Amino acid sequence: MAFSDETLARLRADAAEIVGRYPKARSALLPLLHLVQSEEGYVSGDGIAFCAEVLGCTETEVKGVATFYTMYADRPAPDYKVGVCTNTLCAIMGGDQIYSELASHLGAEEGGASEAGGGHGGITSPDGKVGVERIECNAACDYAPVVMVNWEFFDNQTPETAKQLVDDLRAGVPVRPERGPGRLCTWKEASRVLAGFGDGQAADGPPAGSASLVGLKIAKERGWEAPES
Amino acid sequence: MTDTLTPVLTANWDQADAFRMDGYRRGGGYQAVPKALKMRPDDVIAAVKDSGLRGRGGAGFPTGVKWSFIPQGDGKPHYLTVNADESEPGTCKDIPLMMANPHSLIEGIIITCYAIRASHAFIYIRGEALHPIRRLQLAVAEAYEAGYLGKDILGSGFDLDVVVHAGAGAYICGEETALLTSLEGYRGLPRNRPPFPAVEGLYACPTVINNVESIASVPGIIRNGPGWFSGLGTEKSKGHGIFSLSGHVAHPGQFEAPLGITLRELIELAGGMRPGHRLKFWTPGGSSTPILTDEHLDIPLDFEGIGGAGSMLGTRALQIFDETTCVVRAALRWTEFYQHESCGKCTPCREGTYWLVRAVERLENGKGTDEDLETILDVSDNIVGRAFCALGDAAPVPITSAIKHFRDEVVQHQKEGGCPFDPAASVLWSDTTVADR
Numbered sequence: 001m002a003f004s005d006e007t008l009a010r011l012r013a014d015a016a017e018i019v020g021r022y023p024k025a026r027s028a029l030l031p032l033l034h035l036v037q038s039e040e041g042y043v044s045g046d047g048i049a050f051c052a053e054v055l056g057c058t059e060t061e062v063k064g065v066a067t068f069y070t071m072y073a074d075r076p077a078p079d080y081k082v083g084v085c086t087n088t089l090c091a092i093m094g095g096d097q098i099y100s101e102l103a104s105h106l107g108a109e110e111g112g113a114s115e116a117g118g119g120h121g122g123i124t125s126p127d128g129k130v131g132v133e134r135i136e137c138n139a140a141c142d143y144a145p146v147v148m149v150n151w152e153f154f155d156n157q158t159p160e161t162a163k164q165l166v167d168d169l170r171a172g173v174p175v176r177p178e179r180g181p182g183r184l185c186t187w188k189e190a191s192r193v194l195a196g197f198g199d200g201q202a203a204d205g206p207p208a209g210s211a212s213l214v215g216l217k218i219a220k221e222r223g224w225e226a227p228e229s
Numbered sequence: 230m231t232d233t234l235t236p237v238l239t240a241n242w243d244q245a246d247a248f249r250m251d252g253y254r255r256g257g258g259y260q261a262v263p264k265a266l267k268m269r270p271d272d273v274i275a276a277v278k279d280s281g282l283r284g285r286g287g288a289g290f291p292t293g294v295k296w297s298f299i300p301q302g303d304g305k306p307h308y309l310t311v312n313a314d315e316s317e318p319g320t321c322k323d324i325p326l327m328m329a330n331p332h333s334l335i336e337g338i339i340i341t342c343y344a345i346r347a348s349h350a351f352i353y354i355r356g357e358a359l360h361p362i363r364r365l366q367l368a369v370a371e372a373y374e375a376g377y378l379g380k381d382i383l384g385s386g387f388d389l390d391v392v393v394h395a396g397a398g399a400y401i402c403g404e405e406t407a408l409l410t411s412l413e414g415y416r417g418l419p420r421n422r423p424p425f426p427a428v429e430g431l432y433a434c435p436t437v438i439n440n441v442e443s444i445a446s447v448p449g450i451i452r453n454g455p456g457w458f459s460g461l462g463t464e465k466s467k468g469h470g471i472f473s474l475s476g477h478v479a480h481p482g483q484f485e486a487p488l489g490i491t492l493r494e495l496i497e498l499a500g501g502m503r504p505g506h507r508l509k510f511w512t513p514g515g516s517s518t519p520i521l522t523d524e525h526l527d528i529p530l531d532f533e534g535i536g537g538a539g540s541m542l543g544t545r546a547l548q549i550f551d552e553t554t555c556v557v558r559a560a561l562r563w564t565e566f567y568q569h570e571s572c573g574k575c576t577p578c579r580e581g582t583y584w585l586v587r588a589v590e591r592l593e594n595g596k597g598t599d600e601d602l603e604t605i606l607d608v609s610d611n612i613v614g615r616a617f618c619a620l621g622d623a624a625p626v627p628i629t630s631a632i633k634h635f636r637d638e639v640v641q642h643q644k645e646g647g648c649p650f651d652p653a654a655s656v657l658w659s660d661t662t663v664a665d666r
Contacts, residue, residue, distance in 0.1 A: 021392045022392070023306070023349060023432060024413070024414075024432055026413060026414035026415075027394075027412055027413055027414045028414065029414035029415075030394070030395070030396065030397050030411065030414065031394070031395065033397065034356070034395065034397070055414075064416060065414065065415060065416055068399065068416040068417065068572075069396070069397035069398050069399050069417075070397070070398035070399065071356050071357065071396075071397040071398035072397055072398075083357075086562070087318045087516075087562060087563075087566055088318060088319075088516065088548070088559045088562040088563050088566075089318065089319055089475055089476055089548045091562055092476070092550065092554055092558070092559065092652070092655045092656075093476065093655070093656060093657045094656035094657045094658065096652065097652070097653070097656060135357070136316070136318070136400065136566060136569065136570070137316060137317070137318040137319065137320075137566075138357055138358075139315045139316070139320060139321040139323070139324040139355075139358065140321055140324065141318075141319050141320075141321045141473065141475035141476070141481070141546070141548065142321055142473060142474065142475045142481040142482050142483065143481075144475055144476070144481070144657070145656075145657060148357065150359070151356070151357045151358065151359040152359055152360060153360070156657065158657065158658050177360075179328065179360060180359070180360045181360065181363070185359070190359055193359060193362060193363060193366075194356050194359070194362065194395040194397075195395075196366070196393065196395070198363060198366045198367070198370075199363070201363060202248075202360075202363035202364055202366060202367035203248075203249070203367065205360065206245070207241075207242055207243070207244065207245065207246075207247040207248050207252075207328065207329040207330075208242040208243070208247070208325055208328065208329040209325075210482075211480075211481055211482040211483070212239075212242060212325040212328075212329065212482060212483050213242055213243050213482070213483075214480050214481070214482025214483065214484070214498075214499065215234055215236070215239065215472075215482055215483050215484030215485055215486075215498065216236050216239050216240070216242055216243055216483075216485075217243070218234060218484075218498055219232070219234040219235075219236050219485075222232075222233075222234075223232075224232035224233055224234045224235065224236075225232060225235065225236065225240075226232075226235040226236065226237045226240070226461070226469065227231065227235070227457065227460065227461070229452065229453030229454055229457045
C-alpha cells in the first residue's frame, strides 16, 4: 500500500470511528469512500484497497460500489469542482448558457482544457485547480440558475458572476457561498465532512437565503399564522 | 377561517439562531418529546394516524398507518430511516428545512422512534448538500449534549442513536428500497416488494422510511394535538406543507400553506409571473409528475385535486415556465435525467430511457417523424408498469404529458425543421425586473 505508516494509522483510527456508527460494518462503505477521497482527492486503487481491508471484503466489491456513485472521482480531482446545474429548470433559467460560457472561458486558456472525471464529462483548467462540469438538480431551484462549488451553493448566477467565480478560484481570491460557511472548503476538505467529521463551520452563514424566506415574510407582513392549538 | 399561509416548519427560518438548540426551543421546540415519552407508543401512532398526515415525499401514504405496519414484540431491532435524499428535479424544500431548522427533524425522529420502538435512526442525506449536512451534524451533537439522544432519554428508559449518513450522488437512492441497499453499503439498486420494508427493511429488520418533512411535522402534531393538524388542509389532504415555487415567477421561494392552496394564489404571492409574460406549463410536484397548464390554475393543490387533473401532487415542487419556454426542450432534459440516473437493474428502464432520449432529441431538433411519436408512446407503454421501481414509471412522464398538452408545438418542430424558440428569451437575465430580485 502506498499510504505512509503515519497516514495509514490516522486513516485506520478514522475508519474505526466510522464503522462504530453502524450496526453492521458494511454500512460504513460510503463514508469510508468519502474518507479516502478526502485523503487523495479521489478514490484511488490504494483507497479501494484500504476500504476492502477495513471491511474484510474484496477490492472488486468496493470498486463496484465506488463506480456506481457519481460523487466519487476515479482520477485526481481539482481543488475546486464547479458544478453548473443544467437540469431543466436551471438550464432554462440560464444554466445552459452559463455552462457553455464557462467551458469556453476555461478552454480558451493557455494549455487548453482536459477532461475531468465523474459527473457529466466536464473540463479542468490547465493548472488543474478548477474543474467545471454539468450537474443534476441540487434542490435549490428557487435560486436558479445554481452553481455549486465543492457542494456549496452559489445562487442566482449569471455568465458574468460564474466566470468571475472561476477566475477568483484560480487566482486564490477567497470566495464565499451565499448560504454556507465563511471559508470555502477544498474538495478534499469537503469529502471529510461527508465522511462525518465536522469542520467547525456548521454555524457559519445564515439559516436561510432570501428566496427561502419569501413566504414567511409575506405571512408576517399580513399577520398570517398557523392556528393556535 | 384559516390564513392563506401557515408557517410552522418555516416559522423560525428568519431567526439568526434558528438551527441551534436555543433557537428551536424558543419557538416551542422539544416540548413534544417529553409529552410523547409520557404516552404509550401505540397512542403516539394513533395520534399521527388521527392527524391525517400523509407522506410528504411524494407518494402521500398515511404516515401513522405506515408506522402501524411495524410488527411489535418480534424480538428484532427496528429502524427509522429518514429519506433526506431530495433529488427530484424541482424539489427544494427539505434541503432548506434541514439547513434552517434541523432540530424539527431531530425532534420528529425521537418521537417516531419511540412510537415504532426503534433505537437506531439514520438520516440518509444526499452528499451534494454540504452545508445542510454540517447543520444536521451540529443538531445531532447538540441533541446528544442536551440528553435528547443517547441512553435513557429524559429518564424515560428509552435509548436512541441517530447517524447522519451522506450519500454519494445517485438519484435512485431516493427510492426507498434503493436507499436501504445503499445504506447497507452496496450499489443503490431497488429491491422487490414484498417483502415491504416495514417487515424486511434495513438489515432485513422492520424499518420505517419517511421523508424529512413528514417526520419534521410530527412534533407539531404531538404538541398541538392531531385535531390541530387535521383542522388544516382539505378533506383527505390534511395539514400544512411547504410549496416551492421556482422558475418564471417574479419572486421564487418557499411558501408554507395548508394543502389545497391553488397555484393562482401562490403565483400571486410570488409577485406574479415575471413582468410581461404568462404561464405556459408547470409541474405540481417535480419532474415525475405530469405537467399541467394555465387551465389548471384553480385546482386545489392536494392529493385528490391534482390527481383528478391527471397529475400527482408529488413534492409540491412547482416549477413554473412561461411562454418563452420550449416544452420539448424541457421534456428532453428531464428525459436525459432519467436516462442518466437509471440504475440499470431492469431492462425496461435501462433500455427504454435510452431510446426515449434518442426519439425526443429528434423531435426537439426538428428531425422527428410521426414514427418517433409512435415510438415514444410505445416505449412508454413498455416502461410504465414493467419497470422495477418508480424511476422507470416516471421516465416517460415529461414527454408524454408534453405531447398531451402541446401536440401542436411538437408538430411545429417537425414542420420548421428545428426548435422555434429562442433559449435566450427564457433566462434569468433576459428581464431586468427578474434580475433585480
